Amino acid sequence: MGKTLFDKIWDAHVVQNIPDGPTQLYIDRLYCHEVTSPQAFDTLRDKGIGVLRPQQIFAMPDHNTPSTSDAPLPVGAKQMEALKKNCAEFGIKHFDMGTKDNGIIHVVGPEKGLSLPGMTIVCGDSHTSTHGAVGALAMGIGTSEVAQVLASQCILQQKPKTMRINVEGQLPKGTTPKDVALYIMAQLTTSGATGYAVEYAGSAIRSMSMEGRLTLSNLSIEMGSRAGLIAPDEITFAYLKGREYAPKGEAWDKAVEGWKQLYSDADAVFDKEITFQAEDIAPRITYGTNPGEGIAIDERIPDSPPALPIREGVITSTTEENGSTRKDSAPSLIGRAGGESALSYMGFSSGQRLLGIPVDYVFLGACTNGRIEDFRAFASVVKGRKKAANVVAWLVPGSWAVRQQIIDEGIDKILEDAGFELRLPSCSACLAMNADKVPAGKLCISTSNRNFVGRQGPGARTILASPLTVAAAAVTGVITDPRTIVM
Template sequence: MGKTLFEKIWDKHVVKEIDGGPSVLYIDKHFIHEVTSPQAFKGIEKRGMKVFRPQQIVATADHNVPTLNQHLPIGDELSRNQVQQLIENCAKHGVELYGLGHPFQGIVHVIGPELGVTQPGMTIVCGDSHTSTHGAFGAIAFGIGTSEVEMVMATQCLMQSKPKLMRINVDGELKNGVVSKDIILYIIALISASGATGYFVEYAGSAIRSLSMEARMTICNMSIEMGARGGMIAPDQITFDYMEGRLFAPKGAEWTARLAEWKQLYSDSDAVFDKEINIDAADIEPMITYGTNPGMGIGITKNIPSDATLDDNEKRNFLKSLNYMGLQPDTPIKDRNIDYVFIGSCTNSRIEDLRMVADFVKGKKKADGVEVWIVPGSKQVELQAKNEGIDKIFEEAGFMLRQPGCSACLGMNEDKIPAGKYCISTSNRNFEGRQGPNARTFLASPLTAAAAAITGKVVDVREYLN
């Protein structure tokens, strides 16, 4: 029997199998940031240990950093202390750090791919749930807890139980105005925020293969939002073209050798998955969430669902969510007024996302009363946007291009949405308080967010496209 893509990578990285228990899995690359690493560094020091293989760790500051005036000391004491701790820990243990002011600084899941650190066939971990982003390259990538960060620092290995395997096939052509964010929001709405719990998901099908690498990263990024351990896509020529020539990608003869290996990374035709789901790309329209988990999503032309068919417990949770959002069952989502637009996060802050928004808003002005934050995912994305004149397009539209960081994806830094205000966001989570205490979040694609910025409300972007 053939092997799945996941099994091919997993089997090569198992150091030891424990009968009736987890496996010891070797980790190729470990990304760290300022939030989940301090306790891990402290833990290995308490044990009198050193970081086992510091050359396999890459560090950056992203979660707590301000996105304005990064040349100044960080105002928030906790954030300042965490970033300083990261600097000191990396210096002490010989870990490569791309901190504030470094040309490679940025969101951890943006800089890995753009620098060529992320490569097919790897096992990749980070103390961050959206590590699944790197699976777009045909890697096993997943988030880990702080105690596991310490374990990898100390041993370069991790105890892991092998997950079940799911394949989601998306075939056919996407309609105009539908992008990768809509695909993943559609999938999560279809199977629910817990529908892939216990699984590692492979995305396949003609619609997936047609996507750019940056679009694939968006899809893999949100795998965790349906409960999956991670998501992945088999590498192909699009992958190899994206990687070739990047700073830390293999060169010369090593590139040729690695390429031959990477071309074997696919699920065999007779490989067996525990579950398969088939989706017609033509069924997907621009998506938006209405509730307080990413599974509460609908097509932009649809009404918020009715509570009529729900049991008492489901109804209670459903109505609690709508009450938080200030919405009613069985009403349209379209034409709702919004106050903020946030375009950024590890889901949608790459150069293609910014280009997509710039193409849409060029020559237009933002709606009165709407504040728009555009936050690039890295210093390299920021520089490229400026080199292409994208910053000028944003400026003329009344948007603000800020500096790299996780920003308003989560309420851990200065970029918070005020209580009661509505934000249409390209990030990955819409939990209560995620963007600030009592902030209300609609998740959507960069295109849908751009249209909302111009109109001041939730609209069907297809009505505004040529």
């Protein structure tokens, strides 16, 4: 029987299988950021041990970094200092805040050629799945596991099951890789791929750009999968060639020969396989409080929205909905924002269409959509138009290299003419650890990855969408179908 892409990479990194236990897996690359690493370094100090292979580890602050030069010292300043100090002490390369090398790890890794096909890559961040787009096995881990890798360059892991998601055909105009991911999530739910490592395949994936693939793999965790792999091909090689840390000269040629073996064999069997048709996928938005609660932008919110937290038993209130009485624990649990459910938190109702709803904030950025193609897409919509007066817009490049390219391509001028301001690279309003917090009750349409309760600031409401859809809202001030503007 043939091997899957996942199996090929996994098997090549097995150090040992512990009897009736996990696998000791060798890790090629560990990325560290300031939030999930300080306690891991402390573990090493507590145990009196060092970092085994510091040259395979790269660190950079991203979660707390301010997105404006005049921002006050963030609460996470202490963490950024700790990261710098820890890297100096243990001999780890550190891309400091404000330098040209810095940015969001999941943007910087592929951009610098640090994330390469066939690698095992881990980081204390769930969106590490991003790097799977280059044909790597990349997974988010916890801080205890970060300490394991620092100490041993290995990790103990249970082997996940495998799932292949095929997307066949050509994406309709106005549909982006972000929409593909939001569509798949809505079909699978937010836990549909828990326990699996996902591989994306099919003609729609093959024709996606490298940056589009990174967006897709990024969102794997939002359906529960820690990893989202895409077999490397000529698009991958063309993207990586010449990157700062990619192999050069003969070493490059040799590497590519090896990478060409990284695909799922024709007779490989997956634990689960699903196929979607690209033509079915329209621009998407979310309406609820997890990324799986989404619809096509012109659809109505379903009558009985899925995944509302309903349980018989532990009840504190009873609500009437659709004429039927149901016992619902959600009201008292999520209800602080004034509602009884995800929909109430969002201020929406069943059967409602969201087109034309006013938005307060727009956010372009994050490890999901903070790359140059995302800024080009946004600019293509706002060019020759003006930012809507009712909208506050935060445009945050994913890295300093992306920011430089925006300037080099003159995109900053287009944005400026349309009334937008380009900010400094950071995770920013994706998780609101720096000063970029959406105020309570305000509605933000965002290219980020999570619409959780309070994710973009306590009480903030989030609609997830593509850069095109976010741009359409930015210039109209309301939820707008990008196809009515772009085409």
